[in-house]
Amino acid sequence: MDTILPAALVDAARRVVDANKAIGRRVTVAESCTGGLVAAAITEIPGSSDVLEAGFVTYSNDAKLELLNVSPDILETFGAVSIAVAWNMAQSALEMSGADVAVAITGVAGPGGGSEKKPVGTVVFARAEKGADPGHVVADRKDFGDLGRGGVRLQAALCALELLLPSPTDEPA
Numbered sequence: 001m002d003t004i005l006p007a008a009l010v011d012a013a014r015r016v017v018d019a020n021k022a023i024g025r026r027v028t029v030a031e032s033c034t035g036g037l038v039a040a041a042i043t044e045i046p047g048s049s050d051v052l053e054a055g056f057v058t059y060s061n062d063a064k065l066e067l068l069n070v071s072p073d074i075l076e077t078f079g080a081v082s083i084a085v086a087w088n089m090a091q092s093a094l095e096m097s098g099a100d101v102a103v104a105i106t107g108v109a110g111p112g113g114g115s116e117k118k119p120v121g122t123v124v125f126a127r128a129e130k131g132a133d134p135g136h137v138v139a140d141r142k143d144f145g146d147l148g149r150g151g152v153r154l155q156a157a158l159c160a161l162e163l164l165l166p167s168p169t170d171e172p173a
Helices: 007-022 037-043 061-068 072-078 083-097 149-163
Strands: 027-031 052-057 101-107 122-129 138-143
Touching: 007 037, 007 149, 027 037, 027 083, 037 052, 037 149, 052 061, 052 083, 061 072, 061 083, 072 083, 083 101, 083 122, 083 138, 101 149, 122 149, 138 149
Parallel strands: 027 052, 027 101
Antiparallel strands: 101 122, 122 138
8 A cells, every 4th residue: 555654553544444344333533733643544544434434633722612612611721631621522523523433632742832741742532432421531641752743643643543443342243
């Protein structure tokens, strides 16, 4: 396959497309620091249109507010790189797209923008699923360290793709 994306990213996206296609599940992504990299990886795979419903690239705080209806109070209280914002992004992407599962990614890719509490390489993920208990938050914060901008974005995209894989309970009997 002729691609400019790293092989590991394409392989992960292929697993996401194949596994979700097998169970008839549609996915959506809400990306900030990855800037569309997850959606790009998925669409690199033939047949991805059977799986990918939508991709939201909401890089700025204004885009998070306007395109995903992230709560201004949540954004102001916790900051863009927080479990609260990632969870709000995932829930909104799920609702707006009508997909079965949504993953959101927000973080600090660098080289600037980090702080003592959220250094470069800090990335937060959240997954929301149709019909799931909204009180059960599926989210995680990872500290990749300063791998360089491209390295942080790649690791974040790989983690997001893993979150889009169906769990054994999602598989048909």
